[in-house]
Amino acid sequence: MAHITSSVEYAIHCLLYLVGSGDTPLSSRDLAELQGVSPSFLAKIFPRLEKAGIVAASEGVRGGYVLARPAEAVTFLDVVDAVEGDKKLFDCQEIRGRCALFEGDPPGWATKGVCGIHAVMLSAEKAMRDSLARTTLADVAAGFGRKAPKSFYADLSDWMDGRIRARASPRRARPEEGAG
Amino acid sequence: MAHITSSVEYAIHCLLYLVGSGDTPLSSRDLAELQGVSPSFLAKIFPRLEKAGIVAASEGVRGGYVLARPAEAVTFLDVVDAVEGDKKLFDCQEIRGRCALFEGDPPGWATKGVCGIHAVMLSAEKAMRDSLARTTLADVAAGFGRKAPKSFYADLSDWMDGRIRARASPRRARPEEGAG
DNA sequence: GATAACGCGGATAAAACCTGTCTGCGTTTT
DNA sequence: AAAACGCAGACAGGTTTTATCCGCGTTATC
Numbered sequence: 001m002a003h004i005t006s007s008v009e010y011a012i013h014c015l016l017y018l019v020g021s022g023d024t025p026l027s028s029r030d031l032a033e034l035q036g037v038s039p040s041f042l043a044k045i046f047p048r049l050e051k052a053g054i055v056a057a058s059e060g061v062r063g064g065y066v067l068a069r070p071a072e073a074v075t076f077l078d079v080v081d082a083v084e085g086d087k088k089l090f091d092c093q094e095i096r097g098r099c100a101l102f103e104g105d106p107p108g109w110a111t112k113g114v115c116g117i118h119a120v121m122l123s124a125e126k127a128m129r130d131s132l133a134r135t136t137l138a139d140v141a142a143g144f145g146r147k148a149p150k151s152f153y154a155d156l157s158d159w160m161d162g163r164i165r166a167r168a169s170p171r172r173a174r175p176e177e178g179a180g
Numbered sequence: 181m182a183h184i185t186s187s188v189e190y191a192i193h194c195l196l197y198l199v200g201s202g203d204t205p206l207s208s209r210d211l212a213e214l215q216g217v218s219p220s221f222l223a224k225i226f227p228r229l230e231k232a233g234i235v236a237a238s239e240g241v242r243g244g245y246v247l248a249r250p251a252e253a254v255t256f257l258d259v260v261d262a263v264e265g266d267k268k269l270f271d272c273q274e275i276r277g278r279c280a281l282f283e284g285d286p287p288g289w290a291t292k293g294v295c296g297i298h299a300v301m302l303s304a305e306k307a308m309r310d311s312l313a314r315t316t317l318a319d320v321a322a323g324f325g326r327k328a329p330k331s332f333y334a335d336l337s338d339w340m341d342g343r344i345r346a347r348a349s350p351r352r353a354r355p356e357e358g359a360g
Numbered sequence: 361g362a363t364a365a366c367g368c369g370g371a372t373a374a375a376a377c378c379t380g381t382c383t384g385c386g387t388t389t390t
Numbered sequence: 391a392a393a394a395c396g397c398a399g400a401c402a403g404g405t406t407t408t409a410t411c412c413g414c415g416t417t418a419t420c
Contacts, residue, residue: 001377001407003183004270004301012297013275027366036278041409047368060417061365076300089308090184095193098216101335109327116320117192120256121184124311128269131307132300140296147289155281167365181378181406207395221380227397240388241394347394363420369413376407381400388395 007045008083010037012137014046015079018055019071019141020153021160025064030163045083052082062164071138077129089128090121187225188263190217192317194226195259198235199251199321200333201340205244210343225263232262242344251318257309259317269308270301 014031028046032039046065049055056068067074092115097106114122194211208226212219226245229235236248247254272295277286294302 002268002271009273034280035275038409057367059367062418063366088182091182093189095215100214101339116323120315124308127311128304128308131304135300143296159281218380237396239396243395
């Protein structure tokens with residue numbers, strides 16, 4: 001179990017697909033099946049992104065999610081905080097005040113200010129967060145765009161269209177697509 | 181549950197006491213009771229510090245631990261790695277290769293090199309680790325030394341001596357110290 | 361207007377991890 | 391010989407993460 005969880009990983013992969021989908025909403029089910037992850041689990045992650053103002057939801061048939069902000073305005077830190085809440089890197093238990101010499105009543109000099117150990121951890125957490133805030137969805141999407149062939153985006157669009165068409169008129173769907 | 185755990189917190193607090201104890205070994209039991217933490221739990225942490233070459237153990241009666249290196253040569257990162265092993269900030273599940281369009285056989289362009297998302301997380305992890313590597317036990321011990329009154333170190337020494345004496349000749353120990 | 365797709369929220373369960381306890385063993389000082 | 395000490399392993403309880411299921415309200419399509 002890592003500090004930055006699979007939930008964040010799923011979220012960012014989905015958001016990168018949303019970068020490419022523009023104004024067309026993508027449902028969490030389609031995104032889950034496209035990537036081979038659990039649809040019901042993904043469905044629990046998206047509301048957090050919506051509450052954080054990262055995606056916008058549209059309900060009902062043909063509903064789904066679109067990015068609520070330009071991809072340049074969504075950092076990795078935004079996504080981590082949205083999905084995981086304010087999870088601390090380190091949880092100081094104020095052990096400095098428990099020293100037996102204090103007999104349950106620690107003096108002011110021992111408990112004033114931030115614990116010296118805690119301060120080091122907070123500094124490390126800040127370094128991590130600053131680093132995460134330096135990269136946006138647009139940065140990673142651009143990097144992917146340089147690797148993927150042009151045909152990939154067309155194929156992706158076809159796949160999504162295929163799913164929508166298949167649901168609209170099931171009789172016309174190809175048999176191997178209907179199974180599953 | 182934080183990424184940097186209580187085990188690390190306990191370890192560093194103990195190591196700071198070892199900075200002050202010099203060549204006199206301190207037992208994990210005494211360190212635990214001094215700080216009001218679980219002796220049996222602390223006893224599971226010290227062997228990891230010993231394997232990492234941070235402390236040196238001496239067995240038998242009057243045994244215990246001393247720093248194996250100067251306090252200036254022990255960074256917070258050393259302690260974190262020793263206690264937690266190589267715990268990753270993020271565990272990439274290579275979701276990029278699972279895209280349904282690849283039909284189970286992802287092309288080279290999709291899986292070559294480090295996943296773009298993973299790369300961002302690795303960069304954040306490096307920033308955190310670099311930050312942790314910048315502070316040593318000596319730094320924090322010095323900061324504490326500036327806050328604590330001189331009498332604290334004498335009192336601490338007396339407390340440790342008292343425990344050793346109490347065990348050496350229980351009849352001479354003060355009644356309230358013998359309890360517990 | 362019925363149906364089905366969709367987002368939303370809560371209840372639930374399984375797995376992993378962290379904390380903490382206990383026991384037995386070998387070593388060393390007293 | 392006894393007691394203090396480090397060491398290793400087994401074990402239990404609590405929390406977090408992952409995952410599933412169900413029912414509800416909303417909306418486009420037939």
